[in-house]
Amino acid sequence: MSDNIKKILLVHKNGGVANRLRNRSRNLGCDITVTHNLDDAANHIQSDKPGLIFVDTESLGEQGCSDMLRLKSRIFASQSKFVLFAQERNGYDDSIPDTTDVEWRMTTFSIDTFIHTVESYMSPDVQIRLWGVRGSTARPGKEHMLYGGNTSCVQIVLPDNDGLIVFDSGTGIHGLGNELMNSGKRIHGRIFITHSHWDHIQGFPFFKPFFSRHNNFAIHMPTQQKLQCHEVMQGLMSQNYFPTTTDNFKATMKYVTQVAYEQVYEGYTVEFMPANHARTTAMYKLRTGNKTIVYAPDNELEPIENGIIQDFRVQMRNFLSDADLLIHDGQYERSAYPSKKGWGHSAWQEAVEIAAEAGVKELILTHHDPDSTDEDLLETDKKLYQYRDYFKSLQLAREGFVHRLKKEPA
Ligand SMILES: [Zn+2]
Ligand SMILES: [Zn+2]
Structure with missing residues (x-):
């Protein structure tokens, strides 16, 4: 500073x-x-x-x-x-x-x-830096300049911790890597990947700090169809897909197959609840001091039908009940959802409703559909206004945005 x-x-x-x-x-x-x-x-x-x-x-x-x-x-x-x-x-x-x-x-x-x-x-605060907010596939182009075209990547910066904390390694992680390299500092930290769909791992091989022997990283991901974290990343960087392999990384690399129950790290803890998505997908909960952040970019919230509340929804409300900030999948409009049912993503209205039900204080909607233009998202942004009284802040994720949570003493 x-x-x-x-x-x-x-x-x-x-x-x-x-x-x-x-x-x-x-x-x-x-x-x-x-x-x-x-x-x-x-x-x-x-x-x-x-x-x-x-x-x-x-x-x-x-x-x-x-x-x-x-x-x-x-x-x-x-x-x-x-x-x-x-x-x-x-x-x-x-x-x-x-x-x-x-x-x-x-x-x-x-x-x-x-x-x-x-x-x-x-004052010291927790920063949430959005490096990639697009879902499914990267979407560069003039109609996507405002909200951004890079896929999932969110960095959490703690005021009293110089370790890197990142959720997901979609194409957005490329820009983060470049910024870190420009700092000239040794880098150490953890990257928590929610699951192995392309939009959450495609930037991984392009993260330059992996290619410096001064750096030290742990990569975390839940088991993917019986594959451990290291096996998934070796597959991503096998020769059919990429010119070099994970063996070419010069940084010290550790691969951790992440379990759901709470793990204690350097000044924060991480646990996860499995999302309603195609494979084991983490909805990560990070706690630091008295602040709780939940990151759930891929999660299908099914609409409540005939007043029947699904068990999943009840469990998720409980999981969210202490969240100061929720970053959640809001890929579709509710009107578009019926034709996308079962694809593993939510209408943003469902995310708003469950967050409000659970008492989440701040909500960021992310994983924007690649077909949603800036015009579309600006329209959605206007619609959020009607829900403003439920939250301290409510917004659509925008690449480059830095959100701040004050880290008050516990
Ligand atoms: Zn995704
Ligand atoms: Zn996915």
Whole structure:
């Protein structure tokens, strides 16, 4: 974290915001500068090097959004954290470079959102970084730029633990690997794979940190049709499918066939409940301090029919009852589900309902259908609004997004 984290720059066209912020931000202990002038903003970044820069693209309007490009080089040279508030496409600028230092907030700017975001940066928290949110197959292309085309990969960053924690190794893990390599640090950690379907393992051979002898990894996966974790990965990298084998990895590699009951690791525990999916598929539950995250990207929730609640649904509600955050399969619209019944995925409405029934605090819907365009997902996003009162936050997963959970003392 930057030493200048308490220096904050807000670029917002409404000058009244500065006055309204003055009272609200008193307890934050920050030095907040508000400007609507992009030249002033650029000068300020150069001279004061603020640790956090917030830009409200909607308030700047179309002209401001393109003008903001002029800020780009200053921002990235300053190594500041850069948070962009934007809503839908009119506030979204394709030409902002793809970098994990840019955090997109798919929401309109408000004083409350701003204060909440500043607080989350200032205190230790658990970060959930979404590297791949697409289901079934990778889907690059101009119609998928906003939500992303890479398949399943989620990184959990604990504030007091430098070990890597990753769920799934879909194509999204390639970008994570590159970022880790660029850091120049030795890397150690664990990758928990839910199951061996392509969209959860296809990035595995392309994770560059496996090819450095300085690194050390454990790969975890439940038994797949009697195959142990190591056998599955050897098969994936057998010569029919890939030019090198797992024997070519230079890192120290350990393969763990994961069991369902709770395992204790470095500052966190992991257990899983088997999903309703084609083979043994883990719905992983990670506990750290007093925070619980459940990751269930492939799980078919069958609709309740004639008031009969399936045993699976009851078990799953129990499993979810202590979850602060659930990241769940929401591949289809409910109207599309009947023709996809038995394919192992859920209508997002079912995920919302079971999460609300179980008292889950925050919900991220993921594993987007490869045929869902940004337009489709923006439409779904609007429909989520009707469920907002059930959750502290409810959103569609978007590649590159960083979600934060405050890690309060237990
Ligand atoms: Zn999948
Ligand atoms: Zn699957």
